[in-house]
Amino acid sequence: MTLPPSALAPISDYFKVLSELSRLQVLCALRSGAKNVTEIMEETGLGQANVSKHLKVLAQAGIVSRMPQGVSVYYAIAEPFIFDLCELVSMRLSVRLEEQSQRLKQFQDLGLSESGKSKATAT
Incomplete structure (x- = not known):
């Protein structure tokens, strides 16, 4: 823009x-x-x-x-498009949350904790 x-x-x-x-x-x-x-x-x-x-x-x-x-x-x-704008933002937030969820799942599948340490060394 x-x-x-x-x-x-x-x-x-x-x-x-x-x-x-x-x-x-x-x-x-x-x-x-x-x-x-x-x-x-x-x-x-x-x-x-x-x-x-x-x-x-x-x-x-x-x-x-x-x-x-x-x-x-x-x-x-007065501006009905405001709901289109809110829907667009909502859809984008939903996509972003899904992406974050997928990344977290990938870390969990690799055996990593949220801090980046493997589960084996985190204990």
Whole structure:
């Protein structure tokens, strides 16, 4: 990827928004459709102030949209590709874990402990 340094800062900021576990929980709660803060709280187990704070950050990043309806405000996913991005990362992590598992199994099959010493000399 060849991007000028001026383009990297906004990309970094976007990933920072997604680096918070609670924000990912909020996004997952919204995957099935628009919800108000109370519904998001019930689905995630997060407190009202926490949910509101994360929704504000997600809305500022353009990831969720805010829709007033009467006395309530509903939030919805504004960028559905966010789930494709999360799926891509999840698949990559799965592959990486599988590779690590295979390497560990190879060491175990060779009779090596995790420290790199053979089982015979480790005792």
